[in-house]
Amino acid sequence: MPAYFATSMYAFMGAPLLVILVLTLAGRKLAEKWALTVGYIVGIIQMLTSIIAIILLWQYNKASITFSQFWSIQANDGAAYFSADVFSLIALFCIGMVTFAAFYTAKTMIGKKAFQFTNLMMVMILGMNGLALVTDLFSLYVFLEITGVSSYVLISINRDNKGLEGGFKYLIMSAIASAFILVSLALIFINTGSLRYEDISAISSSWMELSNPILILVAFVFLICGFSIKSGLVPFHGWLPDAYQSAPAPVSIMLGGIVTKMVGVYAIIRIVSNLLVESDTVVNTCFMVLALMSIIYGAVAAAGQKDFKRLLGYSSISQIGYIILGVSTGNILGYIGAIFHFFNHATFKTTLFVNSAAVEQQTGLSDITKMGGLHKQMPITGTSNIIAFLSAVGIPPLAGFWSKLFIIIAVWQTNGAIIASIALVASIFTAVYFLRIQKNIFFGPVNEKFADIKEAVKGFKLTEIALSVITIGCGLLFPVLLLLLQAQGIV
Amino acid sequence: MSILNIAILITAALLILTGLYMLINTHNMIKIIIAIEIVVKAVTLILAFAGYVTGQYAVVEAFIITMIVIEVVVAVVAAGIAVNVYKNKGNMDVSELKKLKG
Numbered sequence: 001m002p003a004y005f006a007t008s009m010y011a012f013m014g015a016p017l018l019v020i021l022v023l024t025l026a027g028r029k030l031a032e033k034w035a036l037t038v039g040y041i042v043g044i045i046q047m048l049t050s051i052i053a054i055i056l057l058w059q060y061n062k063a064s065i066t067f068s069q070f071w072s073i074q075a076n077d078g079a080a081y082f083s084a085d086v087f088s089l090i091a092l093f094c095i096g097m098v099t100f101a102a103f104y105t106a107k108t109m110i111g112k113k114a115f116q117f118t119n120l121m122m123v124m125i126l127g128m129n130g131l132a133l134v135t136d137l138f139s140l141y142v143f144l145e146i147t148g149v150s151s152y153v154l155i156s157i158n159r160d161n162k163g164l165e166g167g168f169k170y171l172i173m174s175a176i177a178s179a180f181i182l183v184s185l186a187l188i189f190i191n192t193g194s195l196r197y198e199d200i201s202a203i204s205s206s207w208m209e210l211s212n213p214i215l216i217l218v219a220f221v222f223l224i225c226g227f228s229i230k231s232g233l234v235p236f237h238g239w240l241p242d243a244y245q246s247a248p249a250p251v252s253i254m255l256g257g258i259v260t261k262m263v264g265v266y267a268i269i270r271i272v273s274n275l276l277v278e279s280d281t282v283v284n285t286c287f288m289v290l291a292l293m294s295i296i297y298g299a300v301a302a303a304g305q306k307d308f309k310r311l312l313g314y315s316s317i318s319q320i321g322y323i324i325l326g327v328s329t330g331n332i333l334g335y336i337g338a339i340f341h342f343f344n345h346a347t348f349k350t351t352l353f354v355n356s357a358a359v360e361q362q363t364g365l366s367d368i369t370k371m372g373g374l375h376k377q378m379p380i381t382g383t384s385n386i387i388a389f390l391s392a393v394g395i396p397p398l399a400g401f402w403s404k405l406f407i408i409i410a411v412w413q414t415n416g417a418i419i420a421s422i423a424l425v426a427s428i429f430t431a432v433y434f435l436r437i438q439k440n441i442f443f444g445p446v447n448e449k450f451a452d453i454k455e456a457v458k459g460f461k462l463t464e465i466a467l468s469v470i471t472i473g474c475g476l477l478f479p480v481l482l483l484l485l486q487a488q489g490i491v
Numbered sequence: 492m493s494i495l496n497i498a499i500l501i502t503a504a505l506l507i508l509t510g511l512y513m514l515i516n517t518h519n520m521i522k523i524i525i526a527i528e529i530v531v532k533a534v535t536l537i538l539a540f541a542g543y544v545t546g547q548y549a550v551v552e553a554f555i556i557t558m559i560v561i562e563v564v565v566a567v568v569a570a571g572i573a574v575n576v577y578k579n580k581g582n583m584d585v586s587e588l589k590k591l592k593g
Contacts (some may be wrong), residue, residue, distance in 0.1 A: 176514075183534055187537070220527045242591040
């Protein structure tokens with residue numbers, strides 16, 4: 001394995017830090033002019049680095065690569081270090097993609113706050129990249145908080161009443177979640193004396209024989225509650241639609257596209273696959289019940305919403321439910337489905353949030369009942385919206401179909417036909433609320449008020465086209481990936 | 492488990508419950524921030540207890556110092572939001588933060 005491979009990994013943690021340093025030293029005027037450009041360049045660099053890293057891992061037949069940022073792993077035994085496997089590289093690719101979309105569309109939306117916006121976004125990206133790479137639970141908590149703090153400030157960056165309200169609600173719920181997570185970390189630490197992933201997996205198989213099984217049980221309860229709040233599973237979802245609705249457009253692209261999934265879902269997948277083995281049916285059943293509740297409640301609540309972004313928030317709750325349902329099965333098919341749905345959700349939800357920003361910018365409204373017939377004036381936005389929502393519903397051959405198929409097959413194998421058919425029926429509700437958006441905004445009679453509006457500006461169009469191409473491309477190329485997985489004997 | 496250990500855990504549990512009770516029953520933003528800090532203090536106590544039980548004082552010391560720094564940042568951001576709400580509205584009543592509805 002070449003040495004430059006490990007060196008290239010520094011880009012994930014180094015690039016955001018470097019951008020903050022350079023922008024702060026460059027002076028206000030220069031920084032404000034170039035901030036957004038530098039931002040989407042960071043997104044592109046991150047996408048390219050993660051793709052190259054995945055290819056190299058494949059080529060050298062390695063499961064993961066370990067490295068550390070400012071210190072040597074060999075020098076002191078027991079020091080924290082980073083590790084990247086295929087799942088973390090997929091997550092890093094998603095972060096890069098959503099970063100690109102948020103910065104590329106931010107130019108007209110963010111105005112004079114470009115400098116603050118870019119610096120805060122870089123802190124957020126640093127936090128999420130760290131989350132994807134850490135190998136122990138306490139570092140996970142630290143990066144969780146870095147991501148969280150920057151997102152509270154970003155939601156309320158305009159200092160209007162709506163933003164402050166959404167930011168404060170998110171902050172309070174998230175602070176309680178962090179406290180719960182820390183309690184469970186402390187209780188796990190009592191039993192293991194270490195918080196590294198590999199040391200923790202030892203307790204999972206034999207926790208009933210430990211000296212304090214009650215403490216571990218309490219730790220599991222706090223852990224499930226904490227991460228359910230962070231990822232917005234029902235009944236801990238209260239803050240999520242408010243935060244999405246109140247945030248400025250580029251920030252809600254970032255929040256809806258990746259942040260909730262990184263701090264909640266990614267952490268759950270990591271912990272369930274490391275800390276809790278498949279045989280631990282109590283925890284898996286808990287996650288399954290939470291996931292089913294989220295799927296159904298999110299879909300039903302989304303059908304009654306008027307605000308475009310709030311509707312997308314409820315839709316996120318429902319889709320995150322599918323990812324967690326895949327994880328809760330505990331078999332390899334479910335994990336692959338969950339990871340692929342993680343990627344797909346990042347793609348189509350970003351497209352939908354970009355569309356909502358484009359519509360809001362052109363019409364000045366976010367209430368879907370007051371629009372109509374925009375498809376003629378905004379053909380690219382309308383078409384990319386159709387592709388994104390068909391992928392979300394799970395229509396072949398788009399990418400969303402394959403991931404939902406995997407998840408439902410995995411659920412059928414482990415939990416029987418009834419739960420699988422509940423998930424399948426709820427998928428039809430997804431079609432109901434997305435058709436409602438499509439009919440109210442893009443189809444139907446033209447509203448007289450909007451007779452003279454035009455297609456969104458260049459940044460929006462390019463992002464929409466690129467994301468739609470990714471959705472269609474992944475859907476069409478997925479059989480090839482399936483054959484590769486079959487050749488490795490995984491599926 | 493000795494009586495001291497159980498007493499520490501019960502104290503921490505009571506502190507967490509106090510914080511959550513306060514969080515539910517108050518409408519003042521500053522009081523909400525204080526409630527969160529009480530919960531966090533309980534967590535600090537449990538972490539210190541974990542170090543005492545396992546004998547790994549150095550590791551837990553590092554954890555607690557990192558955690559205190561993070562919680563200060565969170566409290567400052569929360570206070571910043573509260574100050575801005577006060578500037579916009581003239582009070583800090585969370586029961587008036589009801590603009591966002593479906």
